[in-house]
Amino acid sequence: xxxxxxxxxxxxxxxxxxxxxxxxxxxxxxxxxxxxxxxxxxxxxxxxxxxxxxxxxxxxxxxxxxxxxxxxxxxxxxxxxxxxxxxxxxxxxxxxxxxxxxxxxxxxxxxxxxxxxxxxxxxxxxxxxxxxxxxxxxxxxxxxxxxxxxxxxxxxxxxxxxxxxxxxxxxxxxxxxxxxxxxxxxxxxxxxxxxx
Amino acid sequence: xxxxxxxxxxxxxxxxxxxxxxxxxxxxxxxxxxxxxxxxxxxxxxxxxxxxxxxxxxxxxxxxxxxxxxxxxxxxxxxxxxxxxxxxxxxxxxxxxxxxxxxxxxxxxxxxxxxxxxxxxxxxxxxxxxxxxxxxxxxxxxxxxxxxxxxxxxxxxxxxxxxxxxxxxxxxxxxxxxxxxxxxxxxxxxxxxxxxxxxxxxxxxxxxxxxxxxxxxxxxxxxxxxxxxxxxxxxxxxxxxxxxxxxxxxxxxxxxxxxxxxxxxxxxxxxxxxxxxxxxxxxxxxxxxxxxxxxxxxxxxxxxxxxxxxxxxxxxxxxxxxxxxxxxxxxxxxxxxxxxxxxxxxxxxxxxxxxxxxxxxxxxxxxxxxxxxxxxxxxxxxxxxxxxxxxxxxxxxxxxxxxxxxxxxxxxxxxxxxxxxxxxxxxxxxxxxxxxxxxxxxxxxxxxxxxxxxxxxxxxxxxxxxxxxxxxxxxxxxxxxxxxxxxxxxxxxxxxxxxxxxxxxxxxxxxxxxxxxxxxxxxxxxxxxxxxxxxxxxxxxxxxxxxxxxxxxxxxxxxxxxxxxxxxxxxxxxxxxxxxxxxxxxxxxxxxxxxxxxxxxxxxxxxxxxxxxxxxxxxxxxxxxxxxxxxxxxxxxxxxxxxxxxxxxxxxxxxx
Numbered sequence: 002x003x004x005x006x007x008x009x010x011x012x013x014x015x016x017x018x019x020x021x022x023x024x025x026x027x028x029x030x031x032x033x034x035x036x037x038x039x040x041x042x043x044x045x046x047x048x049x050x051x052x053x054x055x056x057x058x059x060x061x062x063x064x065x066x067x068x069x070x071x072x073x074x075x076x077x078x079x080x081x082x083x084x085x086x087x088x089x090x091x092x093x094x095x096x097x098x099x100x101x102x103x104x105x106x107x108x109x110x111x112x113x114x115x116x117x118x119x120x121x122x123x124x125x126x127x128x129x130x131x132x133x134x135x136x137x138x139x140x141x142x143x144x145x146x147x148x149x150x151x152x153x154x155x156x157x158x159x160x161x162x163x164x165x166x167x168x169x170x171x172x173x174x175x176x177x178x179x180x181x182x183x184x185x186x187x188x189x190x191x192x193x194x195x196x197x
Numbered sequence: 198x199x200x201x202x203x204x205x206x207x208x209x210x211x212x213x214x215x216x217x218x219x220x221x222x223x224x225x226x227x228x229x230x231x232x233x234x235x236x237x238x239x240x241x242x243x244x245x246x247x248x249x250x251x252x253x254x255x256x257x258x259x260x261x262x263x264x265x266x267x268x269x270x271x272x273x274x275x276x277x278x279x280x281x282x283x284x285x286x287x288x289x290x291x292x293x294x295x296x297x298x299x300x301x302x303x304x305x306x307x308x309x310x311x312x313x314x315x316x317x318x319x320x321x322x323x324x325x326x327x328x329x330x331x332x333x334x335x336x337x338x339x340x341x342x343x344x345x346x347x348x349x350x351x352x353x354x355x356x357x358x359x360x361x362x363x364x365x366x367x368x369x370x371x372x373x374x375x376x377x378x379x380x381x382x383x384x385x386x387x388x389x390x391x392x393x394x395x396x397x398x399x400x401x402x403x404x405x406x407x408x409x410x411x412x413x414x415x416x417x418x419x420x421x422x423x424x425x426x427x428x429x430x431x432x433x434x435x436x437x438x439x440x441x442x443x444x445x446x447x448x449x450x451x452x453x454x455x456x457x458x459x460x461x462x463x464x465x466x467x468x469x470x471x472x473x474x475x476x477x478x479x480x481x482x483x484x485x486x487x488x489x490x491x492x493x494x495x496x497x498x499x500x501x502x503x504x505x506x507x508x509x510x511x512x513x514x515x516x517x518x519x520x521x522x523x524x525x526x527x528x529x530x531x532x533x534x535x536x537x538x539x540x541x542x543x544x545x546x547x548x549x550x551x552x553x554x555x556x557x558x559x560x561x562x563x564x565x566x567x568x569x570x571x572x573x574x575x576x577x578x579x580x581x582x583x584x585x586x587x588x589x590x591x592x593x594x595x596x597x598x599x600x601x602x603x604x605x606x607x608x609x610x611x612x613x614x615x616x617x618x619x620x621x622x623x624x625x626x627x628x629x630x631x632x633x634x635x636x637x638x639x640x641x642x643x644x645x646x647x648x649x650x651x652x653x654x655x656x657x658x659x660x661x662x663x664x665x666x667x668x669x670x671x672x673x674x675x676x677x678x679x680x681x682x683x684x685x686x687x688x689x690x691x692x693x694x695x696x697x698x699x700x701x702x703x704x705x706x707x708x709x710x711x712x713x714x715x716x717x718x719x720x721x722x723x724x725x726x727x728x729x730x731x732x733x734x735x736x737x738x739x740x741x742x743x744x745x746x747x748x749x750x751x752x753x754x755x756x757x758x759x760x761x762x763x764x765x766x767x768x769x770x771x772x773x774x775x776x777x778x779x780x781x782x783x784x785x786x787x788x789x790x791x792x793x794x795x796x797x798x799x800x801x802x803x804x805x806x807x808x809x810x811x812x813x814x815x816x817x818x819x820x821x822x823x824x825x826x827x828x829x830x831x832x833x834x835x836x837x838x839x840x841x842x843x844x845x846x847x848x849x850x851x852x853x
């Protein structure tokens with residue numbers, strides 16, 4: 002295959018994949034929308050258990066939120082460096098992104114753990130079931146994101162930043178930013194509206 | 198002991214089948230599987246099967262595999278239907294028929310789930326895989342590996358739902374498993390869990406296919422084919438896939454929430470604990486109503502292709518057809534509440550959804566008239582696909598009118614949950630969806646395999662189906678009006694319903710004869726394939742897929758076509774072909790990763806059904822690791838050089 006055609010082929014492939022990934026993100030959007038709707042229906046179904054005001058500690062959640070939002074910013078920086086073929090800087094930023102993501106996940110799990118210890122687990126009420134499921138689904142996405150980021154970082158360490166890898170890094174950053182957007186909604190709808 | 202119990206979860210001997218009919222189901226599944234294994238071993242075809250078919254990323258082969266599974270599932274679903282008809286024809290007064298109530302409930306639940314998920318959806322994805330890339334002038338789908346995963350997830354779901362015949366039981370909570378009945382408190386067995394995970398795994402496959410074909414149609418059309426020059430089938434697939442993208446995530450969530458309730462004691466839909474069962478009914482129908490349009494839109498447009506070809510006319514009202522599809526896509530999200538008018542939404546809400554439901558009949562009516570006007574003054578050929586179409590036009594109109602009747606809330610209060618409703622939606626789904634896919638299979642299989650199906654046997658099959666359908670369902674309309682409810686395993690002799698139920702039972706015998714003729718048709722046509730060769734364009738058709746040789750080579754088009762008109766192939770089929778200018782073609786390499794990922798998904802589902810938590814973890818981890826390994830493979834494609842393409846193309850039989 003002659004050189005220009007090969008490049009054109011790669012570009013259309015990348016474009017197709019990015020478009021497909023956008024469509025996937027839209028399906029994930031609908032998935033979260035359904036969970037938000039469920040939460041909206043059940044948020045007052047506390048069945049004698051605690052309400053949001055009694056269990057949410059906004060300062061703690063704010064730290065969590067800042068960690069995740071910052072990780073989205075550093076993820077953007079990492080991708081910029083990768084596009085400039087600066088592998089070292091890119092890996093550094095991805096490392097920071099990973100650490101912040103892990104911090105977020107750790108804080109979330111610790112919050113879940115504390116709730117369960119206090120007898121406010123998901124079996125307590127419809128409200129808590131929907132709370133754990135909505136926030137937990139986001140947390141599961143973050144877990145998958147961390148795993149994915151780890152794999153991509155190992156690939157980046159071991160090989161050059163090929164077109165294929167760059168494409169996957171772009172997809173990952175779309176995913177990570179999307180999770181940020183979802184979290185902003187969770188922060189608003191679940192925590193702010195629940196605790197204020 | 199406890200340790201061991203944890204390892205085995207809920208598995209125990211008491212879950213093996215009991216009773217002759219249950220053993221019959223279990224043994225037919227086991228021996229059916231064993232017979233296939235034995236046959237392949239005897240013919241020494243394992244390697245061939247694995248290399249040429251199971252690992253193939255060729256959309257046409259994936260389509261054929263979808264088709265085979267759907268046909269087998271059609272037989273299973275029909276078997277369930279025949280058992281139900283037999284039960285209702287005999288279980289009157291002192292007689293209690295052939296099935297006990299618990300088994301009868303499992304059978305109607307399985308019938309609905311299998312017919313929608315593994316026959317309707319399977320048949321649809323079969324034809325989409327076979328036809329869409331060809332029709333839009335593409336060599337492949339957007340993401341071939343994803344396509345393989347989708348298919349194998351569908352297959353894994355199919356195995357899981359049938360495994361309930363052997364280990365345990367199936368759901369007895371109806372095809373949509375309304376809580377609180379489907380909650381652990383009232384359905385403590387594994388049946389509902391089989392239902393959840395079979396549908397969940399197959400449903401995720403469908404969601405991925407939705408994304409795949411949406412991108413394929415948006416991004417991979419050949420030169421010159423703008424959207425308004427696209428064949429009607431591809432248009433409706435675009436509409437249906439848009440619906441999949443928006444509706445299927447709702448199903449994923451709904452099933453997950455029910456599973457969380459059942460396995461981990463959550464309170465989404467439970468009767469106590471602050472759960473809300475109505476929320477389930479809303480969620481499942483927010484998916485469920487679009488779902489019926491997902492399966493029927495492609496069937497509609499198969500009829501559009503068929504009626505234009507066999508009337509030898511341009512499709513009447515192409516633009517209005519496109520708008521009708523998109524009106525249906527949009528409106529299908531605004532009618533879900535008509536499935537539960539009686540569940541207390543109030544007069545205003547019911548009125549809104551009733552009116553929206555009547556409105557959705559308008560675009561459907563537009564399509565009806567367009568098909569009829571296409572036939573008007575056409576030179577009609579009464580081939581088998583055309584017969585399916587004409588059966589559809591008559592029956593679907595009757596069923597549609599029954600549907601508009603049910604859309605009036607006060608009438609629905611009288612008819613809901615009756616056999617009138619059952620007759621209505623079977624008219625839509627059997628004569629709409631199923632007849633459509635039968636027409637599509639008869640129409641397009643010659644393109645894929647290179648020989649036509651026997652017309653005479655096809656016509657016998659059609660008439661048996663049509664007569665059988667009328668005999669089986671017209672009595673149900675009448676019985677419904679007389680007050681017979683659905684899902685009824687016994688009734689009193691004084692009601693006088695038995696004669697009508699017997700007529701319906703005779704109807705199902707005609708349908709079975711129709712399927713018999715179809716099976717015979719397939720076998721006979723394969724046997725006589727040399728006498729029935731299709732050539733590139735066996736029906737004198739209009740759309741682009743017929744520009745390829747039959748059977749279609751694995752690369753679809755040696756040279757990608759360029760089109761200028763909606764019926765470009767029809768206009769230029771007698772022109773002298775230009776000298777082809779061959780180029781290198783990139784094609785995906787086969788891979789078994791799709792099979793492996795779906796295998797792990799199956800273990801995940803099976804583990805969840807039986808509470809084998811180690812298996813759940815193993816399934817999840819296995820699928821993730823497999824995908825990671827796949828992502829490190831940079832060499833997933835190979836190149837067919839221009840010279841090889843030229844040689845292969847020279848060997849193809851070209852159409853005249």
